[in-house]
Amino acid sequence: MTNKKKHLKFKKAQEALDSIKEMENAGLKRVLPIPIWLGAILALLIGTQIALLGAGIRTYNTILIVLICIMVIAIINNNRLAGVTERIILSKRTIIISIVCLIPTYFLLIIIGQYLKSTFDYNWAPFAIGAFIVIILLSIIESARRSYFSRIHDEKI
Amino acid sequence: MKNSNFDTIIHAPNRLQICALLAPLEQAEFRVIRDVLGVSDSVLSKHIKQLEDAGYIKQRKSKVNGRERRWFHLSNKGRKAFELHVEELKRIVNYLQ
Numbered sequence: 222m223t224n225k226k227k228h229l230k231f232k233k234a235q236e237a238l239d240s241i242k243e244m245e246n247a248g249l250k251r252v253l254p255i256p257i258w259l260g261a262i263l264a265l266l267i268g269t270q271i272a273l274l275g276a277g278i279r280t281y282n283t284i285l286i287v288l289i290c291i292m293v294i295a296i297i298n299n300n301r302l303a304g305v306t307e308r309i310i311l312s313k314r315t316i317i318i319s320i321v322c323l324i325p326t327y328f329l330l331i332i333i334g335q336y337l338k339s340t341f342d343y344n345w346a347p348f349a350i351g352a353f354i355v356i357i358l359l360s361i362i363e364s365a366r367r368s369y370f371s372r373i374h375d376e377k378i
Numbered sequence: 379m380k381n382s383n384f385d386t387i388i389h390a391p392n393r394l395q396i397c398a399l400l401a402p403l404e405q406a407e408f409r410v411i412r413d414v415l416g417v418s419d420s421v422l423s424k425h426i427k428q429l430e431d432a433g434y435i436k437q438r439k440s441k442v443n444g445r446e447r448r449w450f451h452l453s454n455k456g457r458k459a460f461e462l463h464v465e466e467l468k469r470i471v472n473y474l475q
Contacts, residue, residue, distance in 0.1 A: 244398035304407035
């Protein structure tokens with residue numbers, strides 16, 4: 222292969238790689254991360270529900286479930302409007318295991334709240350657990366947003 | 379550029395861009411792909427058909443506000459072929475550098 226042909230082949234391959242990087246970045250930029258306010262409301266609703274159920278207050282349970290559903294639909298709609306959805310790198314098995322673990326954890330937290338309140342008269346305990354859940358959920362949402370933005374930043378480099 | 383990992387179906391500029399765009403995504407809508415690539419509907423349809431015929435991308439239809447939307451995603455075969463193609467391009471660049 223002559224030097225000219227080699228150079229041409231190199232140039233074509235390099236251009237193709239540059240084009241791939243550019244397109245991957247363009248795809249990622251189109252993904253809208255969950256707006257922080259939407260994530261905050263969702264976290265607050267879930268935390269409130271755990272706190273109220275733990276405290277034995279069931280009056281607002283239905284409305285909280287409806288609001289949580291509305292928030293989840295809003296998040297799904299957010300992706301639909303963007304026209305793209307980000308690829309979840311976790312395997313299906315990991316996702317199923319996570320969901321299977323999360324559901325009992327949800328009920329366990331409510332039961333712990335009820336137990337602490339009824340046995341030790343710690344009336345603040347269910348609300349402390351609720352607040353703890355809000356903080357945990359907010360940190361997860363924020364870390365997902367950060368990882369998204371750092372991914373875009375890495376692509377730029 | 380003849381090599382076992384070099385995919386001539388993917389390597390065409392527009393098809394390479396479609397695969398690269400879909401690679402980090404779960405799925406993308408037709409209009410988004412068209413806007414990012416800056417091509418007409420007919421040109422995009424032609425390239426998508428070729429990728430579909432090769433089994434590299436799959437489509438899903440959904441209705442939003444009564445309008446049909448077409449969503450595309452890389453199939454496992456397409457993802458594998460694209461990854462191998464990128465590896466091959468990198469190998470060429472490293473070899474000729």
